[in-house]
Amino acid sequence: MLSALGQDTTVVLPVVKVVEEIRKNQTGSIVVDLKTDKNQSVAEALNESGVVFIKSYGQGSLATAAVRGSNSNHLAVLWNGVPLQSPMLGLLDLSLLPIGFFESTQLNLGGGSSAWGNGAIGGTLLLDNRMAISEAPQQISLSLEAGSFDHYASHFKGQWKNDKWTASTKVFYQQAQNDFSYEIAPNLPKRTQSNAALQQWGIMQSLQYQLPKNQTLSFHLWGQKSEREIPPTTTQNSSEAVQNDASLRTTIAWAKTGKQFHHQFRTAYLIDDNHYLDPKQLTDNLNRYQQWSNEWESTFYGRKNLQIVAGVQQLAVAAQTGNYVTTIKRPQVALFTSVKQRNKYFRWQFGWRQEWIQGQKSVGVPSLGIEKSIGQVNIRAKVDRNYRVPTLNNLHWNPGGNPELEAEAGWGQELGIDALSKNKNGESIFFSATVFHRQTNNWILWTRLANSFFYSPQNIAEVNSRGLETSLNYKLEKKNFVFQIRSLYQFTLATNELPILIPRTAVGEQLYYTPKNRIGVTTSLAIKDWQIDYMHQWTGSVRTFSDPLPAYLLANISIKKEWRFTKFKLNTFLNIDNLYNLSYRVIEVRPMPGINGRLGVSVAM
Amino acid sequence: MKHLTFTILLLVTSFCCAQTVADFEDFNIAVDSSNNNSGEQGYFVNGNVLLPNIFVDGDFSYWSGWAISSTTDTTTPGFTNDLSAITGGGAEGSTTYAVTYIFPSSIIRLTNDGIGGYVAGMYVTNNTYAYLSMLEGDGFAKKFGGETGNDPDFFKMTVKKFEEGALSTNSIDFYLADYRFEDNSQDYIVDEWTWLDLSSLGNADSLEITMSSSDNNDFGIKTPTYVCVDNITTANALTAIGDVDVPKVSIYPNPFENHIQIDTDAVIENVELVDVMGRTQAINLVGNVLYLDDVQSGVYFLRMEINRQLMVTKVIRR
Secondary structure (H helix, E strand, O other), X not given: OEEXXXXXXXXXXXXXXXXXXXXXXXXXXXXXXXXXXXXXXXXXXXXXXXXXXXXXXXXXXXEEEEOOOOOHHHEEEEEOOEEXXXXXXXXXXXXXXXXHHXXXXXXXXOOOHHHHOOOOOOEEEEEEOOOOOOXXXXXXXXXXXXXXXXXXXXXXXXXXXXXXXEEEEEEEEEEEOOOOEEOOOOOOOOEEOOOOOEEEEEEEEEEXXXXXXXXXXXXXXXXXXXXXXXXXXXXXXXXXXXXXEEEEEEEEEEEEEOOOEEEEEEEEEEEEEEEEEEOOOOEEEEEEEEEEEEEEEEEEEOOOOEEEEEEEEEEEEEEEEOOOOOOEEEEEEEEEEEEEEEOOOOEEEEEEEEEEEOOOXXXXXXXXXXXXXXXXXXXXXXXXXEEEOXXXXXXXXXXXXXXXXXXXXXXXXXXXXXXXXXXXXXXXXXXXXXXXXXXXXXXXXEEOOOOOOOOEEEEEEEEEEXXXXXXXXXXXXXXXXXXXXXXEEEEEEEEEOOOEOOOOEOOOOEOOOOOOEEEEEEEEEEEOOEEEEEEEEEEOOEOOOOOOEOOEEEEEEEXXXXXXXXXXXXXXXXXXXXXXXXXXXOEOOEOOOOOEEEEEEEEEO | OOOEXXXXXXXXXXXXXXXXXXXXXXXXXXXXXXXXXXXXXXXXXXXXXEEEEEEEOOOOOEEEEEEEEOOOOOOOOOHHHOOOEOOOOOHHHXXXXXXXXXXXXXXXXXXXXXXXXEEEEEEEEOEHHHHHHHHHOOOOOOOOOOOOOXXXXXXXXXXXXXXXXXXXXXXXXXXXXXXXXXXXXXXXXXXXXXXXXXXXXXEOOEEEEEEEEOOEEXXXXXXXXXXXXXXXXXXXXXXXXXXXXXXXXXXXXXXXXXXXXXXXXXXXXXXXXXXOOOOEOOOEEEOOEEEOOOOOOEEEEEEXXXXXXXXXXXXXXX
């Protein structure tokens, strides 16, 4: 495993955490740790990291990620090992995930189906509360911020522990009008965004109890509600649409650790409501799904650094919406295993997952990763097979649902090199380069067959994704002074390999909303208690369903100051986005704000 | 056991410019109601015109082709209001009119005394859904004029004729909306009943209506492709060609178990069975019996080419 931000490849963890690392950090692949102290969504954090393209519908609106030339429903998202993507749509709105709720937010680039199953074709996003709960210091922190477009937010975090118990409570609230002004053309007056207000609040409650004989019992509850007005497009006079999302997610886990083993059992329940209303167009759609899962996982530590994980997962979903004839239920069972070993020559990891999902052919997917270190140079390679089963909407939407759909599937390969050089003057340079390739078959698209009255999903596409990811980081570290420059460049070709009539697609055409080129540079300076980060990102042109969108440039700056006192510390921060107030679009007819900022203060005891 | 019988009487005698107006008032639809289900026969007939209609009933009903309406809602946007004319009523102060969803074309067939004649013309206008979509934009289609108000947008219907199975090359275009003017004050979206003269197309078996729009994407036209018509005026052909024997077509049983009998004196040129998704099913036509052992239970459409005319009827396998 290698972190894309230039961390050392050697990770030393307490025994209780190793089992998660085996599936979590696949040998041969690259991992991005999103460590941020900003009060932002996972979508905003991913966008700032630059490692993936975030398809955003606007300030506070739906945001999804396209990883390595894949679709937005090719990113598996797991919370404490429990899949979160909607079984109805196959994706998750990343703007609804507050990054401060998780102790660890990690993006694994590339295929991950052998470890995590359905949907992990482009990448896997792992959100974790489990890792640090027992390591967390006792503290209380409160953060308040205000910003452009009537943005207000507050975040509370409290952690408490004794010999047996550890408890953590996190609460957040935010609201904004998002009535930003935007430009249509230089010679026309600016317009003001309307019907774009949002209100969100959530709570994350975690409890852990230390049982005798190295056993732990943990409980996590995550409740969240979001009310968003849906703004009009730039070619629409007005909108009265609103969307309300509410979710309740709970997990209970038991773990036991021995000298040469670790066992874990986890049960989870999720319920998710999505309610879309448009009083003007007399539309009222309620979509609800529930998910139950149970998972047993055992890890064994053998001689010569051999680690073996084996487990079974049972999962069932039940979904309802006005366009289903009845409540749709879909059970599934999976067996998984992973073998990891490190010897004096190289490190390798083999994984296999066999999954049975009702209504689909049984899927078996392997992966094999190898890494070899020569001094400070690490060479890695991985090959894997990944899949995504049709969503419940694909299968059962009325009219149009196609129960004969097959899973999307394909092989992926990647080859990479990482090099780290340090000197005694506190300087370090880290370079990383990865080439990847993936062929996905049976890609599902909604289309209209001849003589048909409506659209329906079909397995009609094949997509060939390949590209290059490079990063070059420089760091100078002295006493009370750290200077860093992190740069990255991504080239992605994700092309359709079959001609399609509807949507009109020619062979060799780039996927929609998939930029071929992206460049990012982040400069950070930390002097004593001050920290300044300046980010510059350039995103290339993208193909849309109508005219291509031009390339755009974005620059953000963040300034922080910390004051430390005897019993508490005070932080103030200023974030300014779109520093040069440029006009740009990520999606056609969806305007984005010009320069905007947030100012805040946080106290931690 | 249900029989479906199509009977086309072709009696053409010499008349001097006799005209018949299909004004749809005979359907006696109450104000603010509509009928998009023609039942087993698969069409609406009024005056000398036959308007095909397919209605599929089930947990989610849907229709295609034509509907008869007298709804008056001129303000509600969106697809839930797709049966209203923007005028709030029929042409010339009447209450009832016809609405068609063009996907990808709609047919007006001449029948009764109109066979062999021609369509002199009809009143046309926009339906409320399409009108408000072009005027205000919605989440899917653009407000005409675009972001700046200067986009040269248009929404056009094109009428051609079928005669003896061949589609004409000449056509008549009518702009239901036109924003191509340099002077934006001249931009318009049709919001009243407008007479469309179709006489120049000449004698016809049927007319085909297609739509085109400046607002397209890779999925096709984004503007809702609806149009409302009223007072379709047909005129008899000027030359008498005498009586012609008419084929009867009788289809039974429906619903069927594993076969369908097609009784007709005419030559069946082609038979095709498609499901609701448009997929052609495997069939075996032996004489006048259609064997359908491999067809699963559900709703299908039997498409028959008889005497160079296309007939479509809904059939159900138990």
